[in-house]
Amino acid sequence: MVTRTVDLRSDTVTKPCEAMRAAMANAEVDDNVLGNDPSALRLETEMARITGKEAALFVPSGTMGNLISVLVHCDVRGSEVILGDNSHIHIYENGGIATIGGVHPRTVKNNEDGTMDIDVIEAKIRDPRGQLVYPTTRLICLENSHANTGGRCLSVEYTDQVGELAKKHGLKLHIDGARIFNASVALGVPVHRLVQAADSVSICLSKGLGAPVGSVIVGSESFISKAKILRKALGGGMRQVGILCSAALFAVQNNVAKLENDHKNAKTLAVGLNEINGLKVNVSTVETNIIYVDLEESSNLTAEKLYKNLQQHGVVVMLEGPYSIRIVIHHQISETDVQYTLSCFKVIKLFACKSCPSLSVRTQGFMI
Numbered sequence: 001m002v003t004r005t006v007d008l009r010s011d012t013v014t015k016p017c018e019a020m021r022a023a024m025a026n027a028e029v030d031d032n033v034l035g036n037d038p039s040a041l042r043l044e045t046e047m048a049r050i051t052g053k054e055a056a057l058f059v060p061s062g063t064m065g066n067l068i069s070v071l072v073h074c075d076v077r078g079s080e081v082i083l084g085d086n087s088h089i090h091i092y093e094n095g096g097i098a099t100i101g102g103v104h105p106r107t108v109k110n111n112e113d114g115t116m117d118i119d120v121i122e123a124k125i126r127d128p129r130g131q132l133v134y135p136t137t138r139l140i141c142l143e144n145s146h147a148n149t150g151g152r153c154l155s156v157e158y159t160d161q162v163g164e165l166a167k168k169h170g171l172k173l174h175i176d177g178a179r180i181f182n183a184s185v186a187l188g189v190p191v192h193r194l195v196q197a198a199d200s201v202s203i204c205l206s207k208g209l210g211a212p213v214g215s216v217i218v219g220s221e222s223f224i225s226k227a228k229i230l231r232k233a234l235g236g237g238m239r240q241v242g243i244l245c246s247a248a249l250f251a252v253q254n255n256v257a258k259l260e261n262d263h264k265n266a267k268t269l270a271v272g273l274n275e276i277n278g279l280k281v282n283v284s285t286v287e288t289n290i291i292y293v294d295l296e297e298s299s300n301l302t303a304e305k306l307y308k309n310l311q312q313h314g315v316v317v318m319l320e321g322p323y324s325i326r327i328v329i330h331h332q333i334s335e336t337d338v339q340y341t342l343s344c345f346k347v348i349k350l351f352a353c354k355s356c357p358s359l360s361v362r363t364q365g366f367m368i
């Protein structure tokens, strides 16, 4: 019988706490399309202050935040954006910048630390003399922290260097800052300093910060006024949105302080998992709240088999590949949950070692 549920699929699974629900229930609201919802205004003012940007705009999702940002910067047909080949915008947003925005993506390999080599970025910037045949580079996108490389943090020095490169070539810089607060806490650098070089940032409040819905994009007054029009065009204009913005403001004011503990729990779990024979975790790269676990040949386990066994114990993870899973820690995962999760892995590993030859045979890396 499952004694507890530990949801490690993502930090997007965070649910509003009672105090956040109370803030939602008592939110001051108005029509945010015809005018300004007062709670939305309060959130946007606070987010502009925190990030050191002129203005901010609440949007329904991080995907829409990135899409709007790219489309505002790349508002001329034939525009091209340079972004990571392992970035969220390139992999998990349905190719929206191209399919909806007509913007051409030009990828640069993401390094294991989430960065892209600056000389390679520069080499990928189109030569204006070739504009008869080339798209025109208008934007560079970074992602901080970088989800697919395991929540790795881009340093402020690196970000500033990319910003200088963008300026040198007359380009804009957007940061997918879905987890910028995680990076800020892990690096000990204030958000406003971490994003100083960026012309726009999209920040998720619905992840580790625990709001039920929403992101905020920040930038110049001019950028945000164009973004507001695009948000409406994309169907993101919302009416009494203060109910959501009050939750988001509560999250920003109360949950940033919890991120450090998330990172500590992630590190504890990563160390413990790496000590289990047959499991491999690159502990030194666990900088924030994301852990990738690889199953070694000796584990006699496939990711799917492990996933199902964990699920039977009430532990839910994300499948990443035939022999890898992803775990994301958030403020609703306690230290006891971490220890319970570790004990479940150990029990499953034990049975896997004692079991008859594994049901899954590794052939050409595919699970059969």
Ligand SMILES: Cc1ncc(COP(=O)(O)O)c(C=O)c1O
Pocket: 012, 060, 061, 062, 063, 064, 088, 089, 143, 145, 146, 147, 176, 178, 179, 204, 206, 215
């Ligand atoms: C790095 C990153 N950027 C953007 C997003 C998109 O956010 P949303 O799910 O709110 O569209 C996510 C995940 O959800 C993410 O992990």
Ligand SMILES: C[C@@H](O)[C@H](N)C(=O)O
Pocket: 009, 010, 011, 012, 092, 147
């Ligand atoms: C899967 C991805 O879209 C989501 N942002 C997550 O990290 O869970």
